[in-house]
Amino acid sequence: MKFLEYQVKERFRAAGIPVPDGRLAKTPDEAALAAGALGPIAVKAQVPVGGRGKAGGIKLAKTAADAKSVAGEILGMTIKGYTVREIWCETAQDITRELYLGLTLDRDARKPVLILSAQGGMEIEEVAETHPETIAKLHPDPWRGPLPFEVRDLIFRAGLGPLQAQLTPLVVKLYGLARTYDALTIEINPLALTQDGGLVAADGKLEIDENAMFRHKDLHGTDESEEDPLEAEARRRRLTYVRLDGSIGVIGNGAGLVMNTLDLVSREGGRAANFLDIGGGAKAEVVHSALELLAGDPHVKGILINIFGGITRGDEVAHGIIDASRDLNLKLPLVVRMTGTREEEGRQLLREAGITPEATATGAARKIVELATGAGR
Amino acid sequence: MSILLSKESRVLVQGLTGREGSFHAEQMKAYGTNLVAGVSPGKGGSTQLGIPIFDTVVDARRETGADVSGIFVPAPFAADAIMEAAAAGIGLIVCITEGIPLYDMVRARAFVAAAGVKLIGPNCPGLVTAGQAKVGIIPNHINREGSVGIVSRSGTLTYEVIQGLSQAGVGQTTSVGIGGDPILGLSFTEVLRLFKDDPATRAVVMIGEIGGSDEEAAADEVISPGLGKPVIGFISGRTAPPGKRMGHAGAIISGSTGTAASKLKALTQAGAQVCDTIEEVVAAAAAAVGQPSSAVHR
Numbered sequence: 001m002k003f004l005e006y007q008v009k010e011r012f013r014a015a016g017i018p019v020p021d022g023r024l025a026k027t028p029d030e031a032a033l034a035a036g037a038l039g040p041i042a043v044k045a046q047v048p049v050g051g052r053g054k055a056g057g058i059k060l061a062k063t064a065a066d067a068k069s070v071a072g073e074i075l076g077m078t079i080k081g082y083t084v085r086e087i088w089c090e091t092a093q094d095i096t097r098e099l100y101l102g103l104t105l106d107r108d109a110r111k112p113v114l115i116l117s118a119q120g121g122m123e124i125e126e127v128a129e130t131h132p133e134t135i136a137k138l139h140p141d142p143w144r145g146p147l148p149f150e151v152r153d154l155i156f157r158a159g160l161g162p163l164q165a166q167l168t169p170l171v172v173k174l175y176g177l178a179r180t181y182d183a184l185t186i187e188i189n190p191l192a193l194t195q196d197g198g199l200v201a202a203d204g205k206l207e208i209d210e211n212a213m214f215r216h217k218d219l220h221g222t223d224e225s226e227e228d229p230l231e232a233e234a235r236r237r238r239l240t241y242v243r244l245d246g247s248i249g250v251i252g253n254g255a256g257l258v259m260n261t262l263d264l265v266s267r268e269g270g271r272a273a274n275f276l277d278i279g280g281g282a283k284a285e286v287v288h289s290a291l292e293l294l295a296g297d298p299h300v301k302g303i304l305i306n307i308f309g310g311i312t313r314g315d316e317v318a319h320g321i322i323d324a325s326r327d328l329n330l331k332l333p334l335v336v337r338m339t340g341t342r343e344e345e346g347r348q349l350l351r352e353a354g355i356t357p358e359a360t361a362t363g364a365a366r367k368i369v370e371l372a373t374g375a376g377r
Numbered sequence: 378m379s380i381l382l383s384k385e386s387r388v389l390v391q392g393l394t395g396r397e398g399s400f401h402a403e404q405m406k407a408y409g410t411n412l413v414a415g416v417s418p419g420k421g422g423s424t425q426l427g428i429p430i431f432d433t434v435v436d437a438r439r440e441t442g443a444d445v446s447g448i449f450v451p452a453p454f455a456a457d458a459i460m461e462a463a464a465a466g467i468g469l470i471v472c473i474t475e476g477i478p479l480y481d482m483v484r485a486r487a488f489v490a491a492a493g494v495k496l497i498g499p500n501c502p503g504l505v506t507a508g509q510a511k512v513g514i515i516p517n518h519i520n521r522e523g524s525v526g527i528v529s530r531s532g533t534l535t536y537e538v539i540q541g542l543s544q545a546g547v548g549q550t551t552s553v554g555i556g557g558d559p560i561l562g563l564s565f566t567e568v569l570r571l572f573k574d575d576p577a578t579r580a581v582v583m584i585g586e587i588g589g590s591d592e593e594a595a596a597d598e599v600i601s602p603g604l605g606k607p608v609i610g611f612i613s614g615r616t617a618p619p620g621k622r623m624g625h626a627g628a629i630i631s632g633s634t635g636t637a638a639s640k641l642k643a644l645t646q647a648g649a650q651v652c653d654t655i656e657e658v659v660a661a662a663a664a665a666v667g668q669p670s671s672a673v674h675r
Contacts, residue, residue, distance in 0.1 A: 107589040125632040212478035255624025256531020257614040266616040310516040
């Protein structure tokens with residue numbers, strides 16, 4: 001789950017990490033009121049993606065009239081597929097230097113990693129390529145967290161020694177927040193050094209581990225309606241679905257198998273419209289639901305179902321396919337490859353319903369590409 | 378010979394009285410696994426599938442000498458179950474559970490490392506030593522005894538390879554699913570080292586996928602210096618877009634790391650035979666161990 005800047009900053013403030021004063025606005029008039037109360041402000045589009053500044057989603061406003069007109073431009077904009085419905089109006093900062101402080105997961109080390117850089121204000125991946133010498137990392141022990149001397153060492157290695165007295169507690173607080181919220185990623189970027197010598201979180205990012213949501217039932221991140229509508233619908237149906245940009249709908253069981261099916265479709269000259277994993281032991285209803293979801297996607301010109309029966313049973317899957325084809329009056333080309341547990345029963349059911357199962361995954365991919373590209377013309 | 382698991386292994390199942398646990402424990406038993414105990418807090422003293430149930434892993438180990446544990450407990454409690462097994466001195470822990478919170482797993486991983494025991498998974502299908510024993514959910518009927526070792530991050534794709542090989546008359550020593558999560562126990566590197574030292578394994582199939590850099594690490598650390606036997610490599614997710622999690626929590630390309638291209642290049646440069654399809658993997662493995670029919674006794 002991701003959060004918007006203002007939601008992240010509320011949590012920073014509660015944890016004692018300094019943030020600029022700000023107000024949330026949903027209309028130009030509210031932005032004007034904010035400028036009236038706060039003075040010169042930055043008007044910032046609230047969308048859960050990076051690159052807002054470049055997209056024109058962040059603008060300065062000196063007066064209430066400025067704020068009103070700037071807010072009118074930003075509200076309603078679309079940034080990377082997200083419509084701007086809220087803007088965060090905060091006191092403009094007199095920034096002399098931009099730093100970076102964040103925590104993410106280091107898969108290779110099998111630990112979280114704190115990252116501090118003397119170079120902030122851009123994506124940390126970009127800094128890693130252009131100014132690697134400005135980046136310092138610390139892998140805190142996951143049982144005790146970072147100790148003050150380890151944090152000081154991190155700060156000195158980043159070349160930020162003169163700021164260590166101010167920075168040390170910030171690093172410790174950020175780690176605490178990460179633990180409290182089961183953060184996959186938490187960032188202060190930029191961490192701004194202001195004219196008066198203070199440090200302030202000028203922007204923030206927080207993404208929470210979905211697997212830990214049972215511990216955070218009270219939290220609400222960005223509105224699901226902002227997501228891709230098909231991805232949101234798939235989530236409601238408890239299907240593991242990712243929208244892609246092709247025309248061939250793909251359903252399979254197991255993440256690796258579905259990924260491989262996408263690769264096979266591509267190898268045969270097609271492009272998949274989605275990744276959809278029905279998981280292990282799927283019943284007929286799940287297959288039905290998956291087919292219904294894809295049949296409702298206008299980009300889908302044909303559907304490929306690839307099943308390896310382990311816990312999943314071929315006859316269950318076949319029943320789901322047959323029922324869905326009938327209920328949905330499915331006109332799209334449909335190709336099924338089925339092997340494993342109860343494959344013979346499943347194939348027989350399919351043949352009786354007029355669906356010829358393919359013998360191999362490669363053959364099935366070839367066939368659906370032929371049929372779907374024909375159907376698309 | 379085989380790696381990690383044999384018919385002598387004394388296996389317990391944590392969460393045996395649950396729906397998944399009981400179903401798969403029964404399958405494991407049917408495969409011939411020496412299943413000695415189940416653990417379900419509060420149900421100690423009962424029996425299920427003719428197997429004694431204990432309240433704690435310590436009790437189960439003391440009473441039955443269990444040395445391997447398969448974990449089927451729900452995600453919120455799974456990391457604790459892993460640590461309970463490690464603290465009780467279980468030497469090999471296999472965690473099937475999917476969806477364990479990241480910080481729980483990071484702590485459990487550190488705990489297991491400090492205890493000096495082996496962990497497979499989580500979010501994995503487990504492992505089978507063909508004809509001897511199984512811990513996990515790999516279908517029983519597809520396995521066949523032979524000389525190919527398998528290590529994989531994917532479940533169903535592993536089953537595809539096992540079945541393809543078996544149907545071609547090519548058997549396996551041990552098939553290990555290391556799991557699809559970002560924080561794992563044994564890595565490709567560690568499992569490949571075990572296969573290197575196993576004389577019964579004459580070729581190894583390695584099934585990787587996008588995300589992380591464990592495939593690259595294995596290429597550098599064990600394949601490139603020489604495994605002494607052929608390695609057949611395969612990577613799924615070649616067409617996956619960056620920034621999207623493809624089902625497995627760990628299957629995501631972040632920036633420029635975790636791409637299939639990087640993994641394929643590393644494997645090729647290290648001297649592995651890289652294949653484009655599962656059918657090719659099966660053919661390559663069959664060729665690597667020669668005509669299989671004389672080597673396989675079923």
